[in-house]
Amino acid sequence: MSAKGSKTHHFLNTSLGKSLIQILSVVVFFFIWQFLAELGLISEFLVGTPFGIWKRFVDSVLDYSIFIDTGYTLWEALLGFVIGTLIGTSIGLLLWYSKWVSQIVEPFIVAINSVPKIALAPIILLWFGTGLGAKVVLVVSMTAIIALIAAHQATKDADKDLQSLLDSMGADRKQIFREVVVPSSMPAIVSNFRINVGFGLVGAVVGEFISSKAGLGHMIYNASSLYELNSVWVGLFMLMIVGFFLYYCIDALERFLFPWRSDSRRTEIRM
Structure with a gap:
């Protein structure tokens, strides 16, 4: 490989190079989309166009509706996520205290988890x-x-070894829970927030689909019923942005609380 080719290969493997490829891929995708729509090869009525989406986005910014809808959905998702995470995490940790209770409760947890939560939406509303x-x-x-x-x-x-060690030294279950179980469990619990925050966003949007006067779900539902595909895409893209924002907030929190995990990931990637 030539020196120039080696430099190019090295640049493409840097964070900046990867980011540029990602941005370029999105630009090319939208260019092809608009080009096909201009040629009439795809229906603007059925799929919208990038220019139409941009125009609708600018209009929603000027009348502040996009900020109101996004803020409403974000508030629902965050509030529900925080409450749900606190409740679920607390119960999950406390089940460690009693294997008997844990064995009794586990089948009910599996049964509840197997029910699509979206099906509960009409009852909850x-x-x-x-x-x-x-x-x-x-x-x-x-x-x-x-x-x-x-x-x-x-x-x-x-x-388990550390739990046995503390037990042999006379520590009670409360001390083992505080000194071993909780610290050992927190990295996995926080890492799960990445997935759970996405479920929070889904729950908020589903609720808005069924009945709401504001929110991105309400915006998408109304636009789709009127066949305003450009508005639908604006809502979907805003949901993507909100999802990215929440995901990387959790990622930043995890790196702040457990820096050694991010270091180990970087080591694995290099290997």
């Missing part, structure tokens, strides 16, 4: 109304069970 509270409850129902399972499994994987 019937019980709690159509306001913000109902959407938050729906998000809680989707995130709590995932957090519970993650925390419960994390306690099972906690360092």
Whole structure:
């Protein structure tokens, strides 16, 4: 390989090079999309166009509607995620205290988890109304069970040798829980937040689909019923942006709390 080719290969493997490839891929995709629409090879009515999407986005920025809808959905998702995660994680950790209770409860956890939470949406909206509270409850129902399972499994994987060592030194279960189980479980629990925050966003949007006066889900549902595909795409792209934002917030939190995990990942990648 020539020196120039080697430099190019090295650049493409850097973070900047990979980011440029990603951006270029998106630009090319939208260019092809617009080009095919201009030629009439794809229907603008059925799929929209990048120019149309951009125009609709600018309009929604100028009338502030996109900020209102995005803020509403983000608030529902975050509030439900925090409440659901606290409830689920607390129960999952506390189940470590009693194997007997854990064995009794586990089949019910599996049964509840097997039920699609989206199917609960009509019942939740019937019980709690159509306001913000109902959407938050729906998000809680989707995130709590995932957090519970993650925390419960994390306690099972906690360092058994260290638990035995503290037990032999006379430590009670409360001390073992505080000094070994919780610290050992937290990295796996926090890592699961990446997945769970996505479920929170799904729960918020589903609730808005069924009944809402604001939010990105409400925006997408109304636009699709009127066949305004450009508006639908604006809503979907905003959901992607919100999802990326939440994911990388969790990623930053994990790297801040457990820096050695990110270091080990970088070592694995180099190997």
